[in-house]
Amino acid sequence: MKRVLLLGLIALLPCSLVYADTDREPMGNRCQHFAFCRPDLTSPQIRHQLTVIGWQLWLEWTKAPTPAFYQWPSAVTSSTGFLTIPQRNSSSAQHSSGAPLITFTHYSQEAFESIVPRVNGSAELQSLSNDELPQLFLPANSQVALTAWWPVAADSITPIPVWDSDAPNRRESGSNGYLHWPTVYGVVPPAMNTPALGSTAEALSFAGRRVNNAPQQSLRDFHYLTLDAAQAQSLMTSHRFKMASQIALGRTLRAGDHLALVAAHLLTNDTRQGIWSTYWWQPLSRPPRHAPNELPPPWRHYHMDITVDANVPKERDGSPNICFNPWFDGVFADSGQGNGLQANCVSCHLKAATPLQQPLHVTRGIPALRRDADTLYTGLLWSVANPQNRSLYQSDSGRE
């Protein structure tokens, strides 16, 4: 028992105290933020240590009055805020397989300043193909986030799918994107009366079906935004965002509608391959495990998973580490090494490179990486590898 307590305390100490040889780290002073420069990933306590770190990050990220990323520059930002997206060529495709979502990538100031010069001069884009494995090229303690948002109508109850890991229709090899989730809640906007605990909505229409007695949940139980006309209009220039809105609302977004935060990936550059923590909304009937009490109300609804390595800590069956977010990973079908339920952030992001190499295949452990002169690894960031994003960085840098 004493040993467990001691290890818990060690995990919270400044890195320099715990890891006296930090200066010998090849990547410099990356361990300022958390005591995690050289974690012993084989330690029996590693899962607990990671859990503590994941919740610390969430606490820090969600500090009042607004989450940290609201002040960050972004690849999809302009002076009017991160909700504004640049005009892109809309796809002519009418349908989608999987589950379209409204997502944004956010970069902390340090991360943004590091990425833009690299992307603007492709010759300068750091090639890591000669290294043992790709490494993050972000500055120490910088952060990158991916957020996902669900449209909520201003004046009526909006259906929202809720992940249930025990759902009877769970596909063990197929896709488990949100269209397939059997549990649907009704989100009640602030303009309507706050629902009584345990109340249910009338039948809701969602994803090709009718859902009877959907539990009601106040929008105030989510972190959310309210859109003005310009923001709604701007978002609807994206084919993907428009489709996500039509699926949720049966129409496009308009002024007064809301966006509810349903999921977030957070990459913190404290280690060679980063700390990858991921969060998703759940009703409080399924409270998150080990969440700190000091989390303010809407943020207590978010569950967490975290990883720092493609392999360890191993799963109970001895297989490589899994780090899963239902909104981001559930959609992946099995392509030979398991479906999205077996995903791991590091395993996936190690493949981030241009030209793209199997970006959507779930891999277990360290993936087979292409090693040729044409392959340019992008520091574990798919957002940099994605050729469609290049113009965004370039146009943004011109404006900033």
Next chain:
Amino acid sequence: MKYVFRKRSVISLLQPSLMLGLLLTHSACAQLYGDYLDTEALSQRASNVVFGTVKNSDGDYLSDATVVLQTQFLDFVAVTNENGRFRFELPEEINAKDLKTGCSLPGHAIERLIRRLPRGGATSPTEINCVLKSIGTSP
């Protein structure tokens, strides 16, 4: 296109169900993570078309309705355009007989669903027409 063809040549050696998963995973997440694949170019291939309409009980076409096609492994989704029409271009390996279909629009419930499979030995196109009845106010 070159990228897509290379994938297809590799996966053609694999199990049919696995191949299906590979193909569909690509197109699925292209939407989720920002259109990695050129969907416009993909649509030029010979494909497995499912098309149709969504109307109300009075025969009026309904826009912004959701149509979901479900296989054993995957879900496809489309929304109707301003003319109440939708169109899927599915991988050829999918048999229309195996698809489960659903249609929805807030404030409506399904009244009738008519599916017309390809004639003879053809695999495409499949026509699906949904009729939704109004049951309340929509947002």
